[in-house]
Amino acid sequence: MELALIAVGVLILLFLRVPVAFAIMGPCLVYFTVNGQSAGMALKTVFDATNSFPLLAVPLFIFVGVVANKLGIAERLFEFCMSAMSRVPGNLAYVNVGTSVGFAWMSGSALADAAGLGKVQVPAMTRAGYPFRFAAGLTASSALISPVMPPSIPAVIFAATATISTGALFAASIVPAFMMAAGLCVYIAIWVARHPGFESAPFDATRFRKAVVRVLGPLGAPVIILGGIIGGYFTPTEAAGIAGVYMLVLGLFMRTVTFRVLWEAAKETVFLTGGIMLIIGAAGMLGQVMARERVATHLSDWMTDFTSSPLMFLLLINLLLIVLGMLIDATAVILVTVPVLLPLATSFGIDPVHFGVIVVVNLMIGLLTPPVGSVLYVMASVTGRSVDEVFKGIVPFLVPMLIVLAIITVFPQVVMFVPNLLGF
Structure with missing residues (x-):
């Protein structure tokens, strides 16, 4: 009963637009107080949840x-x-996806992708005659590639929570990320075939050579991050730090780094990191409540009585995570559900790395859907259009995303191919 009241309290606060971290902390503090626990103990739980070396990679990425x-x-x-x-x-539609794939190797954040690329791609596509809804929906959907493709910030948080190899999870995320890009390209091909008139232009070799020279430097960042982590040369945290230094040096060579740029980058990093760490601390507090109420034991008993099929279990988890992703921030969902659901998944014989990819892809789809969908609101803000109009453009692109989710759920070998190949 106490846990049900906490859940109701959190949902009410979320619908009242209270920030996620405080919506979780408030009911949990009431629980601790009612059960004779001091506020100091609750705050220590918050500190312990954030006191993790692997999580240091989050602000660096x-x-x-x-x-x-x-x-x-x-x-x-x-x-x-x-x-x-x-x-x-x-071509502009395919370029939209290709640019997102390239930027994903450096970003790891759907919000950064949507904000940065949305300012470039949506105006370019609308000027070329593409409908706004198609341009905005495609840009928002392709932004989901960033938090799936390594260096994925949600993957770092999942790996730290589940105490599994971040490198293995990064390796397992590569194929699903490219599948998402391929799914979007298939939809684009169908759409372009039904809407002729978007003519191509002659290939300009000089323009292409200049463009290649301009991207060689930036493409060094993913080589450092992935090559270093997967090759075992340094940890994800070290890779993020080295990549940060590399980007600054690159900026000096590009003559685009100024004190103002550094100051704005630092402020934005602190702002985003502070929000994530607050959610991590709040989720740690909620995790303590769930441990005291033996949620994992009760859920395990119910799930094993309900089904003995690993596939049925994963389908139920997909349904649960999609709903949670629509209502709650993805970071909070990972931190709260993984300690409960991962032991269940392993009891069904599901590899933790495979499970991690399913969780991340599920929750990233939630970034496109109201009422919490962060990418949806960022795209509306960047384009100056209503959330309703942007969401109508996103809806068709949910189909290829859900198809990819179904494939990686039913066929774990698709996810585990690269980690097995690399010996994780």
Whole structure:
């Protein structure tokens, strides 16, 4: 009963637009007080949840993405993709996806992708005659590639929570991320075939060579991050720090780093990190409540009585996570549900790395859906259009995303191919 009251309290506060961290902390503090626990004990729980070395990678990866955004790397990637695909009918739509894939190797955040690329891609597509809803929906959907493709910030948080290898989770995320991009491209091909008139342009070799030179430097960041982590040269936290230094040095060579750029990047990094860490602390407090109420034991008993099929279990988890992702911030969902659901998944014989990819992809789809969908609101803000209009453009693109989710759920070998190949 106490846990049900906490859940109701959290949901009411969320619907009242209270920030996620405080919506969780408030009912939990009441629980601790009613059960004779001091506020000091509750705050210690918050501190312990954030006191983790792997989580240090989160602000560093955020910094890399923010700096990449400030340095104009999104525009360079856009120009490279545009010059490479100039002869393809509907090229701007494919460029949209290709630019997101390239930026994803440095960003790790859907919000950074949507904010940075949305300012470039949506106006370019609307000027070329694409409907606004198609342009905004595609840009918002392709932004989901960033938090799935390594260096994925949600993957770092999942790995730290589940105490599994971040490198293995990064490796497992590569194929699903490219599948998401491929799914969007298939939808684009169908849409362009039904809407002729988007003509191609002749290939310009000089323009292409210049674009290649301009992206060589930025593409060094993913080589450092992934090559270092997967090759075992350094930890994800060390890789994030080295990548941050690399981006600053690159900015000096590009002559785009100024004191103002650094100050704005630092402020944005602190702002985003502070919000994430508050949620992590609040989720730690809620996790303590759930442990006292033996939620994991009760859920395990119910689930094993309900089904013995691993696939049925994963389908139920998909349904649960999609609903939670629509209502609650993805970071909070990972921190609250993983300690409860992961032991259940392993009892069904599901690999923790496979489970981690399913959780991340599920929750990233929630970023596109109201009432909490962060990417939805960012895209509306960037374009100056209503949330309702942007969401109508997003709806068709949910279909390929859900198909990818179904494939990686039913066929774990698709997810585990790269980690097994690399010996994780």
